Amino acid sequence: MKETTYSQGDHKLTSLNTEILLNNLNPVFFETGTNTGLGVSCAVECGFKKIYSIDIEERYYEMALQNFKNTDDVEFNFFLGDSGVVMSKILDGIDEKITFWLDGHEFYKIPLINELESIKNHKVKGHTILIDDVRMLTRPEWNNIGLESIIKKIKEIDENYEIYFVDSVNGKKDILVAKLLSHDTNL
Numbered sequence: 001m002k003e004t005t006y007s008q009g010d011h012k013l014t015s016l017n018t019e020i021l022l023n024n025l026n027p028v029f030f031e032t033g034t035n036t037g038l039g040v041s042c043a044v045e046c047g048f049k050k051i052y053s054i055d056i057e058e059r060y061y062e063m064a065l066q067n068f069k070n071t072d073d074v075e076f077n078f079f080l081g082d083s084g085v086v087m088s089k090i091l092d093g094i095d096e097k098i099t100f101w102l103d104g105h106e107f108y109k110i111p112l113i114n115e116l117e118s119i120k121n122h123k124v125k126g127h128t129i130l131i132d133d134v135r136m137l138t139r140p141e142w143n144n145i146g147l148e149s150i151i152k153k154i155k156e157i158d159e160n161y162e163i164y165f166v167d168s169v170n171g172k173k174d175i176l177v178a179k180l181l182s183h184d185t186n187l
Contacts, residue, residue, distance in 0.1 A: 015168035032104030084111025
C-alpha cells in the first residue's frame, strides 16, 4: 500500500479493528465510507478475499484505486457515489454472505436507512451488519435518526438478528453488531 498524505477530514484512525472483524467473518467485506482506506486495510489483514467499498468523495475513491490493487489473493471493488443510492445495484452482483461495515455519512446526509433497506432487499440472507458511530444517532447533524429506528430496520431484515454493542476508539458501545447466531440444539 502506498503512503497516504492526510488532509483535514481524513481519518487517521478507524473504529474498525481486527478483533471486531475476526469475530464477524463472511466471504465478502462491504464498507460504506472508504475515506483513507483504513477499513479496507483492516479487512485485508483479517483475510477477506473480496472487498467492496463506496465513498461519496472522489478524492477517497481515487486514493483507494491508487493504494489497493487486485492480487491473486484479494479482489478489490471500489465505487464512487452515495451509498444510499448505489449500494443496491452493487449488491445485485454479489451472491455470498457479507460482513457490512456501515460508516458512510456526511453531516445532515446519513444514508444508513437506505443502506439497511438495500441489505433487506438483497437476495442473499444472513449477513453480518456492523454500524459505526452509534453515539451520533440522536444528534441533530445526523437528523436524529435514533437507535430505535435503526434496530427496527434491522429487525425488518430478519427478526432473528441478535444485536449487541462493542466499544470503539470513539466511545463506549459505539459500534452496533447485528448477526444471526447459530442455535445448535445438538450440543
